[in-house]
Amino acid sequence: MSDALRTALDQVRTREVERRDVLRMLGLGAAASAGLPTLTQYAYAQDTAPASSVIAGKSDDLIVHNDRTGVLETPLEMLREHRITPKDLLYIRNNQIREPEGRSTDGASLTGWTIELMGSVAFPRIVDAATLADLPQEEVTMVLQCSGNGRSFFARSVRTRGTQWAHGGMGQVTFRGPKLSALLESFDPPVAPRDVANFVTAEGADQPPEGASRPDFEHSLPIGDVMDGAILAIEMNGEPLSGAHGGPVRLVVPGYYGTMNVKWLSRLRFEAAESNNVNQIPRYRIPNDPIEPGTPIDYTHENSTPNWRQRIKSTIFSPLNEAAVSAGSVEVTGVAWNDGVAPLTSVQISTDNGATWHAAEFDAPTGAYGWHEFRATVELPAGEHRIWSRAIDARGQAQPIDGSILWNPSGYEWNGADYVDVVAS
């Protein structure tokens, strides 16, 4: 290891860099340094097996966070090349995997797969997954994003545990399959949720790693959003849904974080209360009221909310962080999105640390849940610059300048205004 790198890593480890970053964010610090927070994503990606050996068909350009169950991040350099993220580049985050389907980007077979519909419903059913293709199909283009995406940026205040994602725990994909509500009604008599059912708990047929007895992976979602929007996806990007991304059947709730879109769907339980499974509580939750970075919270169902609807967010695709650009007019591009409930009203760019913001142009997305591509031109004299982006929607929700105000011990749902540091010459 070179001395320069060791010093850099030491700085990251001792949080000098983050501290400096925070100062800079407040406009108190010295001008741009090496942009070191992003260093970590590469620094630890290299001690693991290549992505294609973790999941067949994945590009070896992906950053491998976890080579056991498969946690793969798409570098921005690749993500920005595609309006629809191809399956070989799409991120993966598995708590545990299903063998053998999960190890391949090939389409998984619907034959023999069943999904149990049970709980507080009249006329529970076991569904033969092969029949899903016979129902009317719904198609949705949407941002699929890990709720931990951007977690590494919380280290600007206090480091949080877990996969240190940068920007690439996300992609835009097109899922296709019947709506869950259509499936329930397709039976005679229909599978009818009872009034007491407030939640739908989805179970995945993943398998715990050998030697570890783990609880099954499951999540509870509010029944309203599930009945309104959920589809049982059997295709992604025009192909049979791959095992790697949850095929043959994945629960897809547009606008929700990736984790709620349960892979290898095997059972849907209609229930009065949220599950107490570890993946529902304390995992995958954020406090309802902000807490001081670095302080604990004892999660209850009442004081916290699961990683359901995605927070409003923008990501700068160009220029890349640490890029060298020509002084003068510089084009800034990227994407912005939210949970699809309200339209975006504005994407804004700042080159003076938020003192002034300038509207970027942005395109309509493919459907309510897709991302908006934005672009703006900024004038940069020679020197070091920080370019910021933030999105605002019709509800008035906006990205915070300091994303750490939403600090939580597991680093979920980062949505701080994005920035890149560039040098113009």
Added chain:
Amino acid sequence: MLRTALRTALVAIAFSLPVAAFAQEPALPDGPGVDVVYAKCQQCHPLSYVTNSAGLPDFLWADTISLMVQLGMQVTEEEEEQLYDYLTTYLGTEPPPEPAAQATETAEAVDGAAVYATNCSSCHGADGAGIPGAFPPVSQHAADLAYADRSYLVDLMLYGVNGAIRVGGMTYNGVMPAWPQLSDAEIAELLNFVTLEWDEAGTLPPNFDAYTAEEVAAARGQGLTAADVLERRPDVR
């Protein structure tokens, strides 16, 4: 390999650092309980998940361990405590110094700065600046003396000095006691500290040999007096 080439390009663009630098397996600092971390924490995720969490507050380590138990980690109560002690000590908010530095200290067994602080600082000051007219400065002056005659400082420590000297345009007419009770290693490391650490002017050449315990041992038994040492004093400032 394409992968390596692409990574090289990416990393080079981003940081202008060689990709080879990233190819190391993360290593944990050595310490009690490290074996438990190695044994328990790699079943479901790479060690990088541990090393990249360096700096977590204690409560978050406790919380993480309990979560991992919920997620299937098999540990005894004792192992759980060992994990907690190790992680909060070595990957907590205030980790001990680098293992390399510790190893060096262990090898030398003596910390010259500590010897100075204990025995010398009450007269010459914590920063070696001395007290003008009463106690001469050590800072820079020791380096100047060592450069002129490296054996002088050893003799000074073993036999003391008595009489008028001039340092930095100021006269000091006092007695410095001898310090033969210090061990050879303590004197050697003390001299290394005051000469090498306090050489702002860079008087000593980069190839200046550090004082050794052997060198000090060899200077004992000369039977010098404090007045003799004054005679040997180099003509410095």
